[in-house]
Amino acid sequence: MNALTFLIRIILASFLNFQARVASQFVPPNFGEEGAWQLLQENIGISAMHMQLLRNDKVIMFDRTDFGPSNLSLPGGRCRMDPSDSALTVDCTAHSILYDIPSNTFRPLMVETDTWCSSGSVLPNGTLVQSGGFNDGELRIRMFTPCWDQGCDWLEFPNYLLERRWYSTNQILPDGRIIVVGGRKQFNYEFYPRNPTNNLTQAFFLTFLQETTDPSENNLYPFLHLLPDGNLFIFANTRSILFDYNQNLVLKEFPRIPGEDPRNYPSTGSSVLLPLDDNKPCTEAEIMICGGAPQASFKQAQQGTFIQALTTCGRIKPTDPNPTWVMETMPMPRVMGDMLLLPTGDVIIINGVASGTAGWNHGRQAVLSPLVYHPSTRQFTMMSSASRPRVYHSSAVLLSDGRVLVGGSNPHMKYNFSSGVEFPTDLSLEAFSPPYLSPEFNEVRGRITSTTCNSFLGYRMVCDITFTVRNYMSAREVSVRLVAPSFTTHSFAMNQRMVVLNLVGVTHVGAHTYYATVVGPSSPQIAPPGFYLLFLLHAGIPTTATWLQLL
Structure with missing residues (x-):
């Protein structure tokens, strides 16, 4: 990957995260x-x-x-x-x-x-x-x-x-x-x-x-x-x-x-x-x-x-x-x-x-x-x-x-x-x-700040998702999933899909800051290529999603 492409990906990731916030x-x-x-x-x-x-x-x-x-x-x-x-x-x-x-x-x-x-x-x-x-x-x-x-x-x-x-x-x-x-x-x-x-x-x-x-x-x-x-x-x-x-x-x-x-x-x-x-x-x-x-x-x-x-x-x-x-x-x-x-x-x-x-x-x-x-x-x-x-x-x-x-x-x-x-x-x-x-869950609601995959995720690719949360409970309370947005009409959401990713572990890296290590979907049959919403759940409460392109 050349320097320009890398820079474009970083800018795109930052902009998408800003939009979500x-x-x-x-x-x-x-x-x-x-x-x-x-x-x-x-x-x-x-x-x-x-x-x-x-x-x-x-x-x-x-x-x-x-x-x-x-x-x-x-x-x-x-x-x-x-x-x-x-x-x-x-x-x-x-x-x-x-x-x-x-x-x-x-x-x-x-x-x-x-x-x-x-x-x-x-x-x-x-x-x-x-x-x-x-x-x-x-x-x-x-x-x-x-x-x-x-x-x-x-x-x-x-x-x-x-x-x-x-x-x-x-x-x-x-x-x-x-x-x-x-x-x-x-x-x-x-x-x-x-x-x-x-x-x-x-x-x-x-x-x-x-x-x-x-x-x-x-x-x-x-x-x-x-x-x-x-x-x-x-x-x-x-x-x-x-x-x-x-x-x-x-x-x-x-x-x-x-x-x-x-x-x-x-x-x-x-x-x-x-x-x-x-x-x-x-x-x-x-x-x-x-x-x-x-x-x-x-x-x-x-x-x-x-x-x-x-x-x-x-x-x-x-x-x-x-x-x-x-x-x-x-x-x-x-x-x-x-x-x-x-x-x-x-x-x-x-x-x-x-x-x-x-x-x-x-x-x-x-x-x-x-x-x-x-x-x-x-x-x-x-x-x-x-x-x-x-x-x-x-x-x-x-x-x-x-x-x-x-x-x-x-x-x-x-x-x-x-x-x-x-x-x-x-x-x-x-x-x-x-x-x-509800605001009552703000203490346990995480916020995704960055990913090592820079908005591009490959099949079986390992990716670290950095997130912050005020009141962290335990790694058992963390889950990461991809959601394919739907084309909805006449009461049917076409192409809608959620895949719960394989979570390798959660690491504490600083004050209120953690990263979750996940593995990309195992096959395109599980998750076809395309753009997905990536949500991280902590204590059952989802973050705002960041966009990832599955390649």
Whole structure:
């Protein structure tokens, strides 16, 4: 490594750590045992249907282009010319923004084609690849590369996709490719970038997707999770498989989830891969799926009858020789809830309604209280209630300071701000601060000051993480984990992942200063290459994260 490259890495690491420390200043002081809510922006101009946290602590958000004009103008007199748009052929408003966490500001971005109900993944270099959408956007690839100035914006590549992708799901793979699976009336999958050694003229047919489609199309946005053996867990409707995407081969079908009620759009439940522990010689994987709606809910909602959503969650270990579902019961029914991994390894379930389904005005009884689920004890804890309902087309992502950013909610075919509707379109942004951010934990809360890997971590690479803490307890109270930020839309956080790193030991190096020696992930199947949030927990309380690129 030459001197210039080394200097650039040091500057980048220092800047990212500075950003993370600044971001933590926005944590609200009004804490109880159930966490705290904070309004960040009353009006960002768009409804945040899709969200992705980027490596420079900015969040890209977008909705769709055929809503009509948004509440945010494009800068410099720019306009989108789209003769195929069903609302406006000339549109001078933005339908995407870039939100800066430390400054709590945002700026408009330009999308040219319809991103409605699309999908996304971040490449190992930090570029967001966003796929598909509706109408003129269904075959598009769009790319957004984060930058430190005001110059970055969307780039679009027409007709790159082999099949129309509307309501499809993406997953980053161990080799850095992205697999794009399914979509409305699409029983196939394809890859980005295209592999020149494979057949470029057609996508790969997957019978499972056709078999799991019913008249309500309950297999849209299938749940995808990359397992430690490199294969995919795919869940659609009520069924799930272990899938070898390289051989186009179903290796195993798992038992149906008990109850036979669908969990995918429009019976929109949510799913998460529970934290992977890289300390174990054979890494175990466990999937959790929560909420959804009974089979008849979508049709009944269309006729004005709103059936109570599901109260159940299912957990399954696809890495077991004979996997079975273990069922849990939530304190309340929920459909359209977002499941996110918190730095503690707990799962927050946030947003959604208690009756009905996804779809235009098909949900009722907004659920305002998030739940935090503790996988080790299998218990749910109810959190402080939000003041605003987040229903259809809402979204949420984890931030580097440990807060959960929440936005969106537009259950209408167009923007509708009328007080005469059940749920007006919401253009605000809020943050939920879980209980671990309470000031009462400041004595045991660590702060990462530097790493010997200088923001770049290799597989099985040893790295020392220097941290300070006022009241150090013991090495047994320290844990280090990587979190892959998600692309969240329609109640599924694509590519979300947590890996608990192998902790070699903790060394005291000065007054209130320690370093934790950890080993990088054992394989790209455990953690695909890319940018991760690195959190250090002391006494169960997480630091603000620093960014590391896993190479």
